[in-house]
Amino acid sequence: MFPKHTVDLSHRELRAGPFWQAIPAFADVDEATFLDHRWQAKQSITKPRQLIDTLQGLVTPEFLADVTDGFMRAPMSLRVSPYLLSLIDWRDPMGDPLRRQFIPVGSTLLPDHPMLTLDSLAEQADAPVPGLTHRYPDKALFLALDTCPVYCRFCTRSYAVGVDTEAVEKIQLRVDRDRWERAFAHIRATPYLEDIVISGGDSYQLKANQLTEIGDALLSIPHIRRLRFATKGPAVMPMKLLTDLEWVEALTGVVERGRRRGVSVVLHTHFNHPNEVTEITARALDVLFQRGITVRNQAVLQRGVNDGHDTMRLLLRRLAWVNVQPYYVYQHDLVKGVEDLRTAIGATAELEKAVRGVTAGFLTPTFVVDLPGGGGKRDVHSFEHYDRTTGVAVYRSPNVQKTELYFYCDPIHLLPPEGRARWAIPSEREGILAEARRAVVR
Numbered sequence: 001m002f003p004k005h006t007v008d009l010s011h012r013e014l015r016a017g018p019f020w021q022a023i024p025a026f027a028d029v030d031e032a033t034f035l036d037h038r039w040q041a042k043q044s045i046t047k048p049r050q051l052i053d054t055l056q057g058l059v060t061p062e063f064l065a066d067v068t069d070g071f072m073r074a075p076m077s078l079r080v081s082p083y084l085l086s087l088i089d090w091r092d093p094m095g096d097p098l099r100r101q102f103i104p105v106g107s108t109l110l111p112d113h114p115m116l117t118l119d120s121l122a123e124q125a126d127a128p129v130p131g132l133t134h135r136y137p138d139k140a141l142f143l144a145l146d147t148c149p150v151y152c153r154f155c156t157r158s159y160a161v162g163v164d165t166e167a168v169e170k171i172q173l174r175v176d177r178d179r180w181e182r183a184f185a186h187i188r189a190t191p192y193l194e195d196i197v198i199s200g201g202d203s204y205q206l207k208a209n210q211l212t213e214i215g216d217a218l219l220s221i222p223h224i225r226r227l228r229f230a231t232k233g234p235a236v237m238p239m240k241l242l243t244d245l246e247w248v249e250a251l252t253g254v255v256e257r258g259r260r261r262g263v264s265v266v267l268h269t270h271f272n273h274p275n276e277v278t279e280i281t282a283r284a285l286d287v288l289f290q291r292g293i294t295v296r297n298q299a300v301l302q303r304g305v306n307d308g309h310d311t312m313r314l315l316l317r318r319l320a321w322v323n324v325q326p327y328y329v330y331q332h333d334l335v336k337g338v339e340d341l342r343t344a345i346g347a348t349a350e351l352e353k354a355v356r357g358v359t360a361g362f363l364t365p366t367f368v369v370d371l372p373g374g375g376g377k378r379d380v381h382s383f384e385h386y387d388r389t390t391g392v393a394v395y396r397s398p399n400v401q402k403t404e405l406y407f408y409c410d411p412i413h414l415l416p417p418e419g420r421a422r423w424a425i426p427s428e429r430e431g432i433l434a435e436a437r438r439a440v441v442r
C-alpha cells in the first residue's frame with residue numbers, strides 16, 4: 001500500500017556491541033572505559049600527527065598523505081573522539097559520511113566561491129557585546145565559550161571556534177565572567193528579548209557549575225521565557241550523558257527551576273547522519289527523556305553526507321525513534337574551505353519534498369538557509385528569485401530588515417557550463433548579482 005521506503009524499519013537497527021575494538025588502538029578497551037566521558041575527552045585526537053599514528057595500518061599511505069595535505073589547508077582545528085573514530089568505516093574512508101565531516105583530505109578540496117567570507121552570517125556585526133548576537137527581535141544567540149567536544153570542518157563559526165590553524169587566526173570567546181555579565185546586562189536591559197540560545201562553541205564544554213550559573217542568571221530575568229542549550233555532544237560523545245552525572249544534574253536543575261517559573265529550557269543538538277545514532281546514543285538520550293528534557297535537532301546539509309533522500313529520511317526517522325525532534329536542516333553556509341560539502345538550493349528544495357510525509361509533521365524539519373549578510377533563517381523554498389544557471393537565489397527577510405535583499409550562491413562546480421563560465425570572469429560577478437536583484441525589484 002505505501003511506497004517501500006516508507007515502511008522500511010532499518011531506522012530501528014542501531015549499532016551495538018564493542019564496535020570500537022575494531023580500531024587497533026582501542027582493541028583492549030572495555031565498555032566501562034569506553035563509556036567514561038573523561039576517557040573519551042582525554043583520548044580525543046587533536047593533532048594531525050596523532051591521527052596519522054592512530055590510523056597506521058588501517059588505511060593506505062596515499063590516504064594518510066591526502067589527510068596531511070588537507071590539514072595544511074584547513075581553517076578548522078582538529079578534535080575527534082575515540083567514539084567518532086570508531087564509527088568511521090576505515091575500509092572506505094573517502095566515502096565515509098563521518099570522515100567527510102571531521103577529517104579533511106586535500107584531494108577533494110575545491111576553490112572557494114568568490115562570495116565566501118569567514119563570518120558569512122555577519123554574526124560579529126550584529127553583536128552588541130562580543131559573543132552575543134542579537135539579530136531577531138525577541139531572541140538572541142549567546143556564545144558562552146569557543147571550544148567544542150569535536151571540531152567540524154564545516155563550522156559556521158570558524159571565525160571563533162577552536163584554536164588558530166595554519167590558515168586562520170581566530171577571535172577569542174573564552175569563558176569570561178565579565179563578558180558574560182555584559183551579555184546578561186544587555187539581555188536584562190532589552191525587555192522584548194524572550195528567548196536565548198546558549199551556544200558557542202558548545203554547552204558540553206561548560207563545567208556543571210558554569211551551566212548552572214548561566215542558566216540561573218538568565219532565569220532570573222523576568223522577560224526571559226525560553227532557553228535552549230546548544231550542544232553537538234549527544235551526537236559525538238553521548239556517553240557523557242551516561243557518566244557525567246554532575247553535568248546532567250546541572251542541566252536538569254536549570255530545566256526544573258525553569259519549569260517552576262514557566263520558562264521552557266530545552267537542549268538543541270546536531271546529528272547529521274544516521275550512523276551517528278547508536279545504541280549508546282539511544283541509552284544516553286533516554287536519560288534526558290526520563291527527566292522530561294526536550295531535545296531538538298539542527299542538522300547541516302552536506303553533499304555526500306546527508307543529501308541523499310534515503311539518508312535524510314533514515315536520519316529523521318532514527319532521530320524520532322530515539323525521541324529527538326528534527327527541527328531544522330540548514331543549507332550549508334558560505335564557509336571557507338568546504339566547497340566540496342555544499343549543495344545547491346534547488347537540490348535542497350527537492351530533498352525537502354522527498355522527506356515530508358514520511359513521519360509526523362512535528363518530526364519533519366524545516367529546511368532553511370541562514371542568509372549570508374545577516375538576513376537570518378528563511379525556508380529554502382521561499383526565494384523571490386532563483387537562477388539555476390548562475391546559482392543565485394534571492395531572499396527577503398522582512399522581520400530582520402524590511403527592504404534588504406539577501407543572496408545565496410550555489411557552489412560553482414555544480415552549475416551548468418554556462419554558469420561556471422560566467423563566474424570564472426571576475427568582471428562578470430557584479431553583473432550576475434545585479435541581474436538577480438533586477439529580477440526581484442522591477
Ligand SMILES: *Cc1c(COP(=O)(O)O)cnc(C)c1O
Nearest residue numbers: 133134135136139140141197377
Ligand atoms: C538561529 C538563530 C537564533 C534562533 O533562531 P530560531 O529560528 O528560533 O531557531 C537566534 N539568533 C541567531 C543569531 C541565530 O542565528
Ligand code: SF4
Nearest residue numbers: 148151152155201232
Ligand atoms: S560542534 Fe558546532 S560550533 Fe563546534 S565545530 Fe562543530 S559546528 Fe562548529
